[in-house]
Structure formats: structure tokens, C-alpha cells
Amino acid sequence: MNVRKYIILAVGVFAIGMSGCDRDLTQTDNCYDKRLVITGDSYSDFGGMQSRASSDKMENGDKILMYATGGLTADAEELTYANGVWQQASPLTWNEQAKDAEVLSYYPAENIKDNNLYQENGALIDVLYNSQTVAYKNNITLSFGHLFSKLNFIIDKNLNNKIEYVEFTPSATVNHIDLHTATYVCSEQSDRTISIARQDSRNYSLIIPADENLSVDITLVTANGCKTATVAARTYKRGTLYQCNIKEEKNGAGIYTxxxxxxxxxxxxxxxxxxxxxxxxxxxxxxxxxxxxxxxxxxxxxxxxxxxxxxxxxxxxxxxxxxxxxxxxxxxxxxxxxxxxxxxxxxxxxxxxxxxxxxxxxxxxxxxxxxxxxxxxxxxxxxxxxxxxxxxxxxxxxxxxxxxxxxxxxxxxxxxxxxxxxxxxxxxxxxxxxxxxxxxxxxxxxxxxxxxxxxxxxxxxxxxxxxxxxxxxxxxxxxxxxxxxxxxxxxxxxxxxxxxxxxxxxxxxSIVKNCFYEYGKRAIGEQATPKSNLAYSNTITDPAKAIPTSEVATRLNNWIQTTGISSFSEYKFTEWTQGEEIPAIFINERE
The missing domain is CATH 2.160.20 (Pectate Lyase C-like)
Structure with missing residues (x-):
């Protein structure tokens, strides 16, 4: 299932009315409702290694799974966000143990519940979580971060123009998440490759496990073959954005960028x-x-x-x-x-x-x-x-x-x-x-x-x-x-x-030879207007001869094969061909 980028769970407020009591719900007396109110609608974006993360808002219909121990008991309780509050299918209440509660929440609920952590294209989903200790009989305000890391690639403009798509293969795969501890187990070898079509923005992003010793293999597929690269193994932290620039390997000295x-x-x-x-x-x-x-x-x-x-x-x-x-x-x-x-x-x-x-x-x-x-x-x-x-x-x-x-x-x-x-x-x-x-x-x-x-x-x-x-x-x-x-x-x-x-x-x-120009125009500014089509003249003082446009490329090539070779052999002249809307173009201009 496709998961919206950068979504972080915010848990909203759900207010429950009390029959027979019209006093403030925060009062600790016999009318106090043990059911808690869960609020919060913000979530953080991935923060760069040297910058703070920004925040955004949850949307109606978003669902989380909640786990709690201590003063609260919850095991995969599903909550739905609606108009600023999180609605509880089964109302959560504080028990009589008078203990603080350890609360864990996850988004997206449907994927977490089924341990469905990868999309069809092989990409790891962005799992959002919140872990906090809640004081006994207090309401809950949730603010969510990212369980995994994010790796963003920026491909050099010239290289990006050549590629058709890019394949990324991280060295580890997340097998499952322990939802009671917000930890997860990774396999050491990955069989998941993420394919992303060429992006005009030159930005390519993927979610990766926040793991130690993780590397990423990269294959850039072009019309003429493949180019490969590897992001060397390193440690990644949860909720952190890492940037990586991809440039074409320099093959000898030269201007590349x-x-x-x-x-x-x-x-x-x-x-x-x-x-x-x-x-x-x-x-x-x-x-x-x-x-x-x-x-x-x-x-x-x-x-x-x-x-x-x-x-x-x-x-x-x-x-x-x-x-x-x-x-x-x-x-x-x-x-x-x-x-x-x-x-x-x-x-x-x-x-x-x-x-x-x-x-x-x-x-x-x-x-x-x-x-x-x-x-x-x-x-x-x-x-x-x-x-x-x-x-x-x-x-x-x-x-x-x-x-x-x-x-x-x-x-x-x-x-x-x-x-x-x-x-x-x-x-x-x-x-x-x-x-x-x-x-x-x-x-x-x-x-x-x-x-x-x-x-x-x-x-x-x-x-x-x-x-x-x-x-x-x-x-x-x-x-x-x-x-x-x-x-x-x-x-x-x-x-x-x-x-x-x-x-x-x-x-x-000065000498002008074997040159062509339009009918009825002036070849040399100081001369009278010649009466000719695309004019041809052996010297500028010779009478112009009218020729059809289709002959221009042929006549230019004839000069190369004759005068060009005999009089200017030290130069290599590019031959011509007729253009579609232009009398002649160089053959190396034809794509």
C-alpha cells in the first residue's frame, strides 16, 4: 500500500460527556471519568543532521495502533483521527493500580497490524511512532516521529538527463517490528530493490532501516547501459534525513559539472x-x-x-x-x-x-x-x-x-x-x-x-x-x-x-567565393542588389547565378572535395546535408 510521505501521527482529542455530572472533567471527585482524552495533530518531518525537523498536521481518517501497560492497558487498540480528536473504538480508561502508563503508538495502523512493511515496488514504508510515559489519570498528547531513516539522493544534472530509471538496494531488510518496544529485527541480506523512474527534480528518496553498518547499492539505467555506485556502510539514526550526491565518475581530466x-x-x-x-x-x-x-x-x-x-x-x-x-x-x-x-x-x-x-x-x-x-x-x-x-x-x-x-x-x-x-x-x-x-x-x-x-x-x-x-x-x-x-x-x-x-x-x-544568399537580397552592403535566387559567385565581382535551394548542400560539398582538398588540406571540413526547413546543415547536426 502506498503511504503518504512524511506523515507523522498526531493523536487528537476525544471528549466524553458524563451523565449526571456537569462539573469540570479535571476535578478529582466521584464524578471524575476514568476514560482519558487523547489529543495532538502534529507530526515532525525528517530532520537533517544539522537542522531541525519541521512539523505538519494529521488528516481526517488517519488510523493508529496503540499499546499501553501500567495504569493503562491497550493491545493494538485502533484509533481514528476526526476533526482534531482521536476516536476510540473501545474507550480506554485508567485502572485502579494508580501507576503511570507506558504508551506506544504507530502509524499507519493497517500496515503495522499486518506487518506489511514494504510497498509493491519494494520500498520500505514510513512508519511513525510515539513512545512516552503518561502520569496517572492525565490525558495524552501525542507527537510522532519516524521509526526509520530517510536517504535522499541528488543526481548531477548532466547524469540525470541520461538515465531512464534508478534502482536502489539497501543491504538490510526489516523483518518485523516488536510493537511493545518499538524495536525491529533486520536481515543482513536484502532481496528488495526499489526502482524509481527518472525525476526532473533530480531528487530520489527512500526510507531505510535506522541500522548499523547499512550500505546501499545503486544502479542507474540508461539507454546505453548501466552505471553503478555504492553508498558505503554506516550507521543511520531514527528520524534523520541523509543527503547523498551522485555524480558521474570522472574519466580523466575535464570539465564535468x-x-x-x-x-x-x-x-x-x-x-x-x-x-x-x-x-x-x-x-x-x-x-x-x-x-x-x-x-x-x-x-x-x-x-x-x-x-x-x-x-x-x-x-x-x-x-x-x-x-x-x-x-x-x-x-x-x-x-x-x-x-x-x-x-x-x-x-x-x-x-x-x-x-x-x-x-x-x-x-x-x-x-x-x-x-x-x-x-x-x-x-x-x-x-x-x-x-x-x-x-x-x-x-x-x-x-x-x-x-x-x-x-x-x-x-x-x-x-x-x-x-x-x-x-x-x-x-x-x-x-x-x-x-x-x-x-x-x-x-x-x-x-x-x-x-x-x-x-x-x-x-x-x-x-x-x-x-x-x-x-x-x-x-x-x-x-x-x-x-x-x-x-x-x-x-x-x-x-x-x-x-x-x-x-x-x-x-x-578581400575575397568572397562560393557563397550563397537569398533571392533579391544584397550580398555585400555596399553593392547594388543582385537579381538572383540563392546566389552563387566565383568571386564577389562575378555575376551572380541563380540556383535552387536544394542544390546548396551539394555545391558546398563540391567545394570541400575540390578547393577544400587542393587549397586548404591542413583543415578538415565538415560535410553538409539538406535540412528540413533550412538549405543545408552540417552532417554532425543530424540526430
């Missing part, structure tokens, strides 16, 4: 964090560089975001490898006050490699900085297979020139195999100052003869408001920069100045 990610962001920006070390998250590459691994999806809360510090030194350089392993960081918030430099993003300056990182529902709220991004402020290295989805950048300051991009604000390196989907960039309306906004990158230019590149990328279903210069891929292409094998679709501009589906503006020395 939200707290790991918080520590990483602090330490990588040279902020100490709770005694943590970057060595927890990285492996040595053997060439004076390290690789940092994101081993799980990370879902951040507002409390988590408040702990993220992005540093106060814009000259911090990341020259290692950050491998997201295609995991997603959700709900990242980059807010005013988290940094003071000229540039601001998750990583300030990348001269290494950032790859396989996904951001979802990220928010960047920027004010005083000039180069603003969600992932990398200034990329001099490689960004590969990084994606920003359903995210927002808000630029609050209308009194300074600012440059923002979802993936990078400034690029003199290489960005490949990356995308923005459902990204919004918005700003206050500006009079004299300038906002430049690009989905993949804002400013894109070559330095010291090194050609900067954006290749094999796309932007889809993105919006820009109140920007002076905007491009679907890049806002501003400067000398020597290249964009190849990219496309945009459903890019919306509102209250913007110079806009281009691909690029806002570019210098003649």
Missing part, C-alpha cells in the same frame, strides 16, 4: 577559485600546450553565472586547446560588471584552438567594451566546429563605437565549420556612435601577411536591430581577408544602416 566550468572560467582568466587548479581540466599535449576537455553538457543557473569571472586583463592569451567534445553550454550569461577590459567574451584572446563547443540560450549584455562576443573576443588562432544557437547579444551603451559578433568580434585567424542559428543582436538607437555586427565575426582582416579566413560556415534565422554596419557572416572585411563556402538564410535587419546578407563592407583586396 557547472562548478567545474565556473572554476575553469575563473582560473583561465587568472582568478583564484576555491583552491581549484587548471590541471583538473587539462591534459598535457607534450609541446608546452594543454587540451582542456568539456566532458558533459553544462546547464548554468543565475547563481552559477554570478560566480563566473572573465578577468580584468584584456591581454590574457589562450594558446592551448579547448575541446568541447560537441557538448553544449546552456544559459551562459556575460553581464556588465563581470569584466573591465577593452574586449569581452568567454575567451578574451585565442591564439590556440577552440573546437567542438556549442552555446545555447546564451546572453551577452555589454556596455563599455569595444569588442564583444559570446565565444571569443579576438581570434588569432583556430575556431573549428563551434555553434551558437538561440542566443542574444544586447549592447546597452549608445555612446561608444562597438563591434560585436556571436562567435568572434575580431578575427585575424581562421574560423571553419561553425554556425549561428536563432541569434539576435540588438542595441539602443544610436545618433553619433557606431555599432558593427556580424553573426560569425564582426571585423575580419589579415595581419603581417597572414590571411584570415572564414570557411564552411553558415548563419540562419538571425536578427539585428540598430546596427550601423551589419553582415550575415561578417560585418567588415579588411585587407586580405577571405570568406569561402558559406551561406546565409533568413537574416533580418531592422533600423540598420549598411547591410549585406554575407558582408556589410569589404576592401577590394
Amino acid at each position: 557547472a562548478d567545474d566550468f565556473i572554476a575553469f572560467t575563473n582560473l583561465i582568466n587568472q582568478n583564484a577559485y576555491e583552491g581549484r587548479s587548471l590541471d583538473e581540466f587539462r591534459e598535457d599535449n607534450g609541446d608546452s600546450t594543454y587540451t582542456y576537455y568539456l566532458k558533459n553538457d553544462i546547464v548554468l543557473t543565475d547563481k552559477d553565472n554570478a560566480k563566473i569571472q572573465l578577468g580584468e586583463n584584456e591581454n590574457i592569451i589562450f594558446n592551448d586547446v579547448l575541446d568541447g567534445m560537441n557538448h553544449t553550454i546552456s544559459n551562459l550569461k556575460i553581464m556588465p560588471g563581470t569584466s573591465k577590459p577593452y574586449r569581452l567574451a568567454l575567451l578574451m584572446n585565442n591564439e590556440g584552438t577552440v573546437k567542438n563547443v556549442r552555446l545555447s540560450n546564451a546572453q551577452g549584455t555589454f556596455s563599455q567594451r569595444s569588442y564583444l562576443a559570446l565565444l571569443v573576443a579576438y581570434n588569432k588562432g583556430l575556431i573549428d566546429n563551434c555553434h551558437v544557437k538561440n542566443s542574444t547579444i544586447t549592447v546597452d551603451n549608445e555612446n561608444s563605437n562597438q563591434n560585436t559578433g556571436a562567435i568572434a568580434a575580431l578575427n585575424t585567424g581562421v574560423i571553419i565549420n561553425s554556425s549561428c542559428n536563432g541569434v539576435t543582436i540588438k542595441s539602443k538607437k544610436r545618433k553619433n556612435k557606431y555599432l558593427s555586427a556580424g553573426m560569425i565575426v564582426c571585423n575580419h582582416n589579415s595581419v603581417n601577411g597572414k590571411v584570415s579566413k572564414v570557411m564552411n560556415c553558415y548563419a540562419y534565422n538571425c536578427n539585428v536591430t540598430n546596427s550601423g554596419l551589419t553582415g550575415g557572416i561578417c560585418a567588415r572585411m579588411l585587407e586580405g581577408s577571405t570568406i569561402e563556402n558559406c551561406y546565409t538564410r533568413k537574416i533580418t535587419f531592422k533600423s540598420t544602416g549598411t547591410t549585406g546578407e554575407l558582408v556589410g563592407s569589404f576592401l577590394d583586396e
Whole structure:
């Protein structure tokens, strides 16, 4: 039988009228009624090891069993709670022995009476009891606690998302309760396993014997197999709540939890964090560089975001490898006050490699900085297979020139195999100052003869408001920069100045090849509107050729197999497939 959680017996009052007597029942004279009144309607919750238990109320219809010796005699007497009193089927009266009474009461009566201590799913029921000495001829007030203990498990968010159900097997089983002493006998081996389906709350609770040397075996069942754990043997006290956190065993160095990610962001920006070390998250590459691994999806809360510090030194350089392993960081918030430099993003300056990182529902709220991004402020290295989805950048300051991009604000390196989907960039309306906004990158230019590149990328279903210069891929292409094998679709501009589906503006020395954009739109903000469908052009100055949407993925893949291999063999390009509502998506996006 299912038993209501945290129910503790409260024994109510049952007043008996006396025929032929109208004086106060507490008077000790010949009219005194030997029958007692039983009151009380509160019960305690399980108390934590360092906290007091709260209390609650009984409900009408609850039943208890009462046992008494001494001045009272009761053997499994059943009492029913009704409107604040406990009704007695057979009225209990004080005997002539003039002794105090030892009273024991239990809830739920129906289970206790039949020694039915386990539910159908194998779970031990929550037995409530009261044990007290009652002075002779006094009434009784009962307040109940728990005969057993409670063990509450909290499963890590990332691990909980993977499981289908959890099985718990305590090492002992309660055989029977001695109702005259409120003690019980346990078998040393348990054949009872409790199965609980995945809980969105991540909380899993079970009642366990308050026993010595009790352990609990745990099996987490996922679609890909089982994971096991054990709570080591220890002693449990009656009426006490014990908490246990379950985290996925770390398989090597890496970022596994939200707290790991918080520590990483602090330490990588040279902020100490709770005694943590970057060595927890990285492996040595053997060439004076390290690789940092994101081993799980990370879902951040507002409390988590408040702990993220992005540093106060814009000259911090990341020259290692950050491998997201295609995991997603959700709900990242980059807010005013988290940094003071000229540039601001998750990583300030990348001269290494950032790859396989996904951001979802990220928010960047920027004010005083000039180069603003969600992932990398200034990329001099490689960004590969990084994606920003359903995210927002808000630029609050209308009194300074600012440059923002979802993936990078400034690029003199290489960005490949990356995308923005459902990204919004918005700003206050500006009079004299300038906002430049690009989905993949804002400013894109070559330095010291090194050609900067954006290749094999796309932007889809993105919006820009109140920007002076905007491009679907890049806002501003400067000398020597290249964009190849990219496309945009459903890019919306509102209250913007110079806009281009691909690029806002570019210098003649820049190159745009094999790129696609929507019919009737302006590919480059400073050019006349071309008359084409999803346009294809060998160079930006060549006439555009109309092609059907269904050919976009094929043409992108053709470039990979030809130009990609012959001219850029040092990079591995991700191939494309046609999407359901989108011209093309990367094959690793298909679930």
C-alpha cells in the first residue's frame, strides 16, 4: 500500500460527556471519568543532521495502533483521527493500580497490524511512532516521529538527463517490528530493490532501516547501459534525513559539472577559485600546450553565472586547446560588471584552438567594451566546429563605437565549420556612435601577411536591430581577408544602416567565393542588389547565378572535395546535408 510521505501521527482529542455530572472533567471527585482524552495533530518531518525537523498536521481518517501497560492497558487498540480528536473504538480508561502508563503508538495502523512493511515496488514504508510515559489519570498528547531513516539522493544534472530509471538496494531488510518496544529485527541480506523512474527534480528518496553498518547499492539505467555506485556502510539514526550526491565518475581530466566550468572560467582568466587548479581540466599535449576537455553538457543557473569571472586583463592569451567534445553550454550569461577590459567574451584572446563547443540560450549584455562576443573576443588562432544557437547579444551603451559578433568580434585567424542559428543582436538607437555586427565575426582582416579566413560556415534565422554596419557572416572585411563556402538564410535587419546578407563592407583586396544568399537580397552592403535566387559567385565581382535551394548542400560539398582538398588540406571540413526547413546543415547536426 502506498503511504503518504512524511506523515507523522498526531493523536487528537476525544471528549466524553458524563451523565449526571456537569462539573469540570479535571476535578478529582466521584464524578471524575476514568476514560482519558487523547489529543495532538502534529507530526515532525525528517530532520537533517544539522537542522531541525519541521512539523505538519494529521488528516481526517488517519488510523493508529496503540499499546499501553501500567495504569493503562491497550493491545493494538485502533484509533481514528476526526476533526482534531482521536476516536476510540473501545474507550480506554485508567485502572485502579494508580501507576503511570507506558504508551506506544504507530502509524499507519493497517500496515503495522499486518506487518506489511514494504510497498509493491519494494520500498520500505514510513512508519511513525510515539513512545512516552503518561502520569496517572492525565490525558495524552501525542507527537510522532519516524521509526526509520530517510536517504535522499541528488543526481548531477548532466547524469540525470541520461538515465531512464534508478534502482536502489539497501543491504538490510526489516523483518518485523516488536510493537511493545518499538524495536525491529533486520536481515543482513536484502532481496528488495526499489526502482524509481527518472525525476526532473533530480531528487530520489527512500526510507531505510535506522541500522548499523547499512550500505546501499545503486544502479542507474540508461539507454546505453548501466552505471553503478555504492553508498558505503554506516550507521543511520531514527528520524534523520541523509543527503547523498551522485555524480558521474570522472574519466580523466575535464570539465564535468557547472562548478567545474565556473572554476575553469575563473582560473583561465587568472582568478583564484576555491583552491581549484587548471590541471583538473587539462591534459598535457607534450609541446608546452594543454587540451582542456568539456566532458558533459553544462546547464548554468543565475547563481552559477554570478560566480563566473572573465578577468580584468584584456591581454590574457589562450594558446592551448579547448575541446568541447560537441557538448553544449546552456544559459551562459556575460553581464556588465563581470569584466573591465577593452574586449569581452568567454575567451578574451585565442591564439590556440577552440573546437567542438556549442552555446545555447546564451546572453551577452555589454556596455563599455569595444569588442564583444559570446565565444571569443579576438581570434588569432583556430575556431573549428563551434555553434551558437538561440542566443542574444544586447549592447546597452549608445555612446561608444562597438563591434560585436556571436562567435568572434575580431578575427585575424581562421574560423571553419561553425554556425549561428536563432541569434539576435540588438542595441539602443544610436545618433553619433557606431555599432558593427556580424553573426560569425564582426571585423575580419589579415595581419603581417597572414590571411584570415572564414570557411564552411553558415548563419540562419538571425536578427539585428540598430546596427550601423551589419553582415550575415561578417560585418567588415579588411585587407586580405577571405570568406569561402558559406551561406546565409533568413537574416533580418531592422533600423540598420549598411547591410549585406554575407558582408556589410569589404576592401577590394578581400575575397568572397562560393557563397550563397537569398533571392533579391544584397550580398555585400555596399553593392547594388543582385537579381538572383540563392546566389552563387566565383568571386564577389562575378555575376551572380541563380540556383535552387536544394542544390546548396551539394555545391558546398563540391567545394570541400575540390578547393577544400587542393587549397586548404591542413583543415578538415565538415560535410553538409539538406535540412528540413533550412538549405543545408552540417552532417554532425543530424540526430
